[in-house]
Amino acid sequence: MMIPQQQIIFDLDDTLIYCNKYFDLILDQFYETLQEWFAGERLTTEEIREKQIEIDVAGVNKLGFASEHFPRSLIETYLYFCRAYKREPVKTEEEQLLLLGRSVYDQEVEPYPGMVETLESLSKAGHILYLYTGGEPAIQQRKIDKMKLASYFEDRIFIRQHKNVEALEEILRLNQFDRSVTWMIGNSLRTDISPALEAGIHAIYLKQEKEWVYNMVELQQKPASVMYTINTLTEVPRVIHESIQIHQQKKTLG
The missing domain is CATH 3.40.50.1000 (HAD superfamily/HAD-like)
Known part of the structure; x- marks a missing residue:
């Protein structure tokens, strides 16, 4: 036939x-970093994950698949917890998260x-x-x-x-x-x-x-x-x- x-x-x-697995690798580093910075607050991975997903999805709905959106979602999540725990944001920490988020686009293509x-x-x-x-x-x-x-x-x-x-x-x-x-x-x-x-x-x-x-x-x-x-x-x-x-x-x- x-x-x-x-x-x-x-x-x-x-x-x-492959794509999402590289974002997951960066997010795992992000969770660990925030838990170190907020060590006294006992911030859990699940709390960070839920807030980042909320910010991430809202951003994609509004902006589409813009490359700067993912790094910004890490920073916005960090700033949210700074406000929640009355912790003063540190500019160098924001810059570190920006570089971390951008590094996802440097991963190998598999x-x-x-x-x-x-x-x-x-x-x-x-x-x-x-x-x-x-x-x-x-x-x-x-x-x-x-x-x-x-x-x-x-x-x-x-x-x-x-x-x-x-x-x-x-x-x-x-x-x-x-x-x-x-x-x-x-x-x-x-x-x-x-x-x-x-x-x-x-x-x-x-x-x-x-x-x-x-x-x-x-x-x-x-x-x-x-x-x-x-x-x-x-x-x-x-x-x-x-x-x-x-x-x-x-x-x-x-």
């Missing part, structure tokens, strides 16, 4: 390459297991691959170049600071996607899967063991779209091809 050509859009961070295998398989099957990522162009482009992803996506790469249904709709409309054969592959329910389903395209959710709380939302699916959940990137070609075959069989029987 011939598999019709599909238009497959991939997310980048925590779909094709592909997810099966990244090349998955992209090769889909390309050889004749599908058209697209890359759609959130963040600042210079930072995201460095990752793309490091992984030599242009060899698969060519000029079909979209980088947006705000990654939501409006951004996805603009990409789909301006590039004249056929939504009946378009897929979104990503790890974020909020920025990948929910917008895809709202836009009426198919979606594959790459579930993570430990997910950033910002990415978790309830989904509303349109009748024309389908959604699958997978645990490994290498499942993508099989899921897409099996879904197409089931659809073709239904059409034949119907």
Whole structure:
């Protein structure tokens, strides 16, 4: 059975390459640092984590994926506890946290297991691959170049600071996607899967063991779209091809 050509859009961070684990490493250092600075207050890791998440999520909702947002969330969390415990903020400590937060963007770029295998398989099957990522162009482009992803996506790469249904709709409309054969592959329910389903395209959710709380939302699916959940990137070609075959069989029987 011939598999019709599909238009497959991939997310980048925590779909094709690792990302959140580096933020977690920086946050672990941040928790330890604040506990040292507030040693007399018995500040717990959970207290720091909850406040940083609250500030982090609020900032992303407002500013999108701006690079300075994460370092600022560390500083704002520090300042919150300074106010809470009537501790005078120290400028050098704020500067230390700024450097700590910025260091997350200097981490190595590491592909997810099966990244090349998955992209090769889909390309050889004749599908058209697209890359759609959130963040600042210079930072995201460095990752793309490091992984030599242009060899698969060519000029079909979209980088947006705000990654939501409006951004996805603009990409789909301006590039004249056929939504009946378009897929979104990503790890974020909020920025990948929910917008895809709202836009009426198919979606594959790459579930993570430990997910950033910002990415978790309830989904509303349109009748024309389908959604699958997978645990490994290498499942993508099989899921897409099996879904197409089931659809073709239904059409034949119907």
